[in-house]
Amino acid sequence: MLTRLSGLGPARSARPGPDGLAPVDRVRPLLQHLADAAADAEGRARRPVPVLGAHAVGDQLAVLARDLLATDPPPGALADLADRLVALRRAL
Template structure:
């Protein structure tokens, strides 16, 4: 779980200061990660998957934090946490 938490912290440090023009090209992929984290948390909790509302781009860092916290609270198996950490790392690589 610490790998995932560290990956989230690195991602948030990378994007938290971005302004709207920079988000324009990266928001769709970032929202996909938010949705993926929400889906993993729902699966871990045995809840149905629901779409995460697509808010203003500047809200994406907050959505990442909330979905990451929800996933951590769900206490999924290590394989799910590894999958989530890989998804975060892939997004970070794509944002460079």
């Protein structure tokens, strides 16, 4: 997924498609899901993920995924993450 996002480049990542959604708009819900899952696993309060430029979305995805993996996620969280990544890949 990170390779695909970096391959799109910032301009294309921010350009809306025929349905009006840009690739970065498709990634941001997953970013928030990852942050929420990690916060829940650590017993922390959920916080909104900062909206960064299109050039940083891949880095945000990598950092938030690592954060979730470092929490000893609850059962099913990794399968859910894999399903969401597959759906995102197909949508891009």
